[in-house]
Amino acid sequence: MPYFITGDCNGCTACAKQCPVLAIEGVAKERHKVNIRRCVSCGVCGRICPRGAILDGHGNLCKSVPRSQWSKPVVDTKTCSACGICVTWCRADALRISLPAFHGDIHVFAELYQPNKCVGCGLCEENCPVGAIRMAEVHA
Amino acid sequence: MRTPVYAIIDLNTRTSARFEIDESMYRKYIGGKILGARLLYDLTPAGVDPLGPDAVVIINTSPANGTGAPCSSRFNMTFKNVLTGGIASSNCGGQFGVLMKRAGYDGIILRGQSETPCVISIVDKQITFSDAGELWGKDTEETQNAFPKIYGKLVIGPAGENLVRYAAAVSGERVAGRCGAGAVLGAKKIKAIVAYGTQRPYVAKPEKFAKYVKKWVSFLRNHPMTGEALPNYGSAGLVSKANATNALPTHNFKYGHFKDAQAVSGETLADKYLVRNSSCISCPIRCERRVQVDGKEVKGPEYETCGFFGPNIDCISMENMLRLNYQCDLLGMDTISLASSIAFAMELKENGLADFGVSFGNSDNLIEIVEKIAAREGIYGELANGSKWLSEKYGGKEYAMHSKGLEMASYEPRRSVGMGLGYATSNRGGCHLNGGYLALLESVGVLSMDALSTSAKPAFTAFFQNALEAISASGFCLFSAQSFVPAILFKLGPHHKVTRAVGKIATHMGGGVRALLWMLPILRFNSLYLFPHAEVLRLVTGLPFYTGSFVHLGDRGYNMERLYNFREGLTGKDDSLPDRLTKMPQDPNNPRTIVNLDKMLPIYYRIRGWNTDGSPSKRTLRKLGIRV
Numbered sequence: 001m002p003y004f005i006t007g008d009c010n011g012c013t014a015c016a017k018q019c020p021v022l023a024i025e026g027v028a029k030e031r032h033k034v035n036i037r038r039c040v041s042c043g044v045c046g047r048i049c050p051r052g053a054i055l056d057g058h059g060n061l062c063k064s065v066p067r068s069q070w071s072k073p074v075v076d077t078k079t080c081s082a083c084g085i086c087v088t089w090c091r092a093d094a095l096r097i098s099l100p101a102f103h104g105d106i107h108v109f110a111e112l113y114q115p116n117k118c119v120g121c122g123l124c125e126e127n128c129p130v131g132a133i134r135m136a137e138v139h140a
Numbered sequence: 141m142r143t144p145v146y147a148i149i150d151l152n153t154r155t156s157a158r159f160e161i162d163e164s165m166y167r168k169y170i171g172g173k174i175l176g177a178r179l180l181y182d183l184t185p186a187g188v189d190p191l192g193p194d195a196v197v198i199i200n201t202s203p204a205n206g207t208g209a210p211c212s213s214r215f216n217m218t219f220k221n222v223l224t225g226g227i228a229s230s231n232c233g234g235q236f237g238v239l240m241k242r243a244g245y246d247g248i249i250l251r252g253q254s255e256t257p258c259v260i261s262i263v264d265k266q267i268t269f270s271d272a273g274e275l276w277g278k279d280t281e282e283t284q285n286a287f288p289k290i291y292g293k294l295v296i297g298p299a300g301e302n303l304v305r306y307a308a309a310v311s312g313e314r315v316a317g318r319c320g321a322g323a324v325l326g327a328k329k330i331k332a333i334v335a336y337g338t339q340r341p342y343v344a345k346p347e348k349f350a351k352y353v354k355k356w357v358s359f360l361r362n363h364p365m366t367g368e369a370l371p372n373y374g375s376a377g378l379v380s381k382a383n384a385t386n387a388l389p390t391h392n393f394k395y396g397h398f399k400d401a402q403a404v405s406g407e408t409l410a411d412k413y414l415v416r417n418s419s420c421i422s423c424p425i426r427c428e429r430r431v432q433v434d435g436k437e438v439k440g441p442e443y444e445t446c447g448f449f450g451p452n453i454d455c456i457s458m459e460n461m462l463r464l465n466y467q468c469d470l471l472g473m474d475t476i477s478l479a480s481s482i483a484f485a486m487e488l489k490e491n492g493l494a495d496f497g498v499s500f501g502n503s504d505n506l507i508e509i510v511e512k513i514a515a516r517e518g519i520y521g522e523l524a525n526g527s528k529w530l531s532e533k534y535g536g537k538e539y540a541m542h543s544k545g546l547e548m549a550s551y552e553p554r555r556s557v558g559m560g561l562g563y564a565t566s567n568r569g570g571c572h573l574n575g576g577y578l579a580l581l582e583s584v585g586v587l588s589m590d591a592l593s594t595s596a597k598p599a600f601t602a603f604f605q606n607a608l609e610a611i612s613a614s615g616f617c618l619f620s621a622q623s624f625v626p627a628i629l630f631k632l633g634p635h636h637k638v639t640r641a642v643g644k645i646a647t648h649m650g651g652g653v654r655a656l657l658w659m660l661p662i663l664r665f666n667s668l669y670l671f672p673h674a675e676v677l678r679l680v681t682g683l684p685f686y687t688g689s690f691v692h693l694g695d696r697g698y699n700m701e702r703l704y705n706f707r708e709g710l711t712g713k714d715d716s717l718p719d720r721l722t723k724m725p726q727d728p729n730n731p732r733t734i735v736n737l738d739k740m741l742p743i744y745y746r747i748r749g750w751n752t753d754g755s756p757s758k759r760t761l762r763k764l765g766i767r768v
Contacts, residue, residue: 021338037264038338081357081424085208088235088421091290100416106371129208129353129422
């Protein structure tokens with residue numbers, strides 16, 4: 001079920017900037033709109049909205065959550081096959097395939113190399129074909 | 141079950157319409173190149189100009205695309221072959237296919253011709269058109285950078301715009317290279333097609349599918365071929381293997397052995413230039429090379445490029461080869477056809493028939509020349525027409541290394557005669573993958589079937605052509621099938637008596653493979669060790685796919701493509717190879733080192749159930765359920 005932006009929105013663009021699938025449309029200082037064809041109900045907009053103007057798929061008001069408490073992907077490096085699906089879906093560029101440890105190393109895996117860019121959308125976990133990614137709260 | 145949704149895009153009026161593929165057609169042809177061949181047959185009249193306004197280009201996906209199954213990101217382009225006039229299907233591992241599917245379309249059919257250069261965007265089920273503007277004329281990298289990073293893109297470079305006959309379409313860093321995929325888009329004045337959406341692909345049995353995918357991924361990662369050899373050396377690792385068995389085309393296919401092959405081998409590439417390996421999306425094999433050239437990290441060459449910009453033109457400069465490979469990607473050109481045409485031009489010069497300023501042993505001026513070919517500048521415009529065209533104008537047909545007009549890949553058929561039969565009979569022309577890729581069993585793999593014997597080759601060729609056809613059409617990379625050679629043979633090594641015995645037995649298994657082909661409809665089992673693709677297709681579509689019906693599907697596809705070729709005038713007479721391969725032994729002291737097509741073709745036709753002229757018989761078509 002897609003999310004919904006209420007009339008409380010003041011067009012601060014925070015949600016549109018972070019939406020991992022570019023589903024939020026609108027111009028600055030005006031009420032934004034969720035593209036229902038595209039919304040994947042990841043909840044990023046709800047967590048980020050400073051005005052509490054976002055309803056989730058069930059019509060509940062989303063609460064804003066401080067960024068430090070957002071869950072982040074934890075990769076099981078043994079299961080990960082480095083197929084790159086998670087990297088493809090990560091719009092925030094937070095994930096990458098690790099660099100080889102030495103010249104000719106082929107045992108690489110997905111890694112969270114820019115944790116501060118991660119928005120915790122969970123698309124990587126959802127799309128991982130081998131279940132190597134788990135979203136968990138990471139305390140720095 | 142969910143039937144595929146396609147869009148017909150009319151470029152004359154810049155409109156689009158959505159339609160669903162009929163269920164009975166879907167059950168029979170599934171998707172990818174097989175469904176593409178059927179649609180192309182139905183949608184175009186005979187004899188259309190592949191670059192004219194009546195030509196149709198089909199870009200489609202398969203049920204497994206984007207589901208997360210290993211090596212399943214490959215989408216397909218089907219169109220009338222610019223080089224041969226027959227069928228063309230070009231396969232690409234870029235993100236475009238997956239994202240087009242997520243945008244709500246399993247395929248698009250392009251008709252008509254745009255007046256001005258345009259960009260098509262397929263976003264959340266909506267198809268819109270815009271003018272290409274300044275993008276026209278830009279290279280493939282710049283063009284793709286003009287769109288959001290998360291979009292799937294399929295673009296052409298200057299070569300496609302200038303209708304170079306072997307121009308390629310590029311998606312990300314992957315290329316739909318062969319048969320002129322870029323030229324047909326260029327003729328329609330499409331600079332780019334972009335797609336984005338978030339719709340999840342349909343999977344009929346998601347839980348079983350997820351379990352099976354895990355099993356398959358771990359199998360691929362533990363197999364010596366897909367888990368070690370390919371990630372370590374990429375396909376370029378085959379250079380030294382082919383050289384060792386005299387199957388590495390050298391000096392425009394004159395010889396099969398190059399004394400300095402080590403300089404351009406996968407091992408040298410891995411030692412000196414490799415930065416890391418990479419992959420198409422969803423692939424655990426990761427055979428793509430990322431190399432450092434002129435201070436920039438770019439995509440490295442595949443085996444064919446190594447062979448053709450190296451031994452085939454007598455050059456040993458790896459740096460030049462890396463630059464040429466990168467430049468071909470930027471300009472949007474197929475390295476196989478380009479390099480083979482250049483090698484042919486070199487031989488023309490050697491024989492005093494024509495001078496294009498290229499000569500064997502010198503690759504320093506090629507960068508400049510390749511740019512001129514892409515721009516069709518002056519006499520280089522002629523090189524852009526391919527070696528068949530050149531041989532018709534300047535002569536030298538006996539060493540123009542193409543079949544039906546499409547240049548052959550870098551496997552010397554005189555040292556793997558099954559591959560020779562594959563090149564000759566392949567529906568899209570001289571293509572190793574459409575030709576059954578017997579070279580893997582004869583000369584570049586761990587197994588060593590007698591590479592010179594014609595025994596059993598027709599049966600193996602037919603079987604593997606069908607199998608590879610089905611794998612391609614279901615959206616998988618053919619490398620995912622390399623694991624069918626048992627891991628134990630790799631561990632024992634090619635010289636162990638067991639491995640050699642298996643190779644020897646295979647040479648006498650023609651009858652067995654023939655029987656297998658007959659028994660296909662009753663082979664109701666699936667095995668991870670044979671064709672895991674069939675099981676994935678079963679779980680994704682919910683249709684009863686087993687090893688037998690899977691290969692049978694490939695058979696249907698192969699016959700469908702053949703019918704298209706026959707309609708367009710490519711008949712059994714075109715199942716031929718240049719005289720260099722069929723009449724002149726590679727080793728003058730060994731008369732067996734030729735491709736004895738006359739002996740193999742009649743047996744091959746019989747095995748396939750075709751008439752003596754090479755056309756599919758009515759009985760075969762009835763058996764396969766093809767109605768025309």
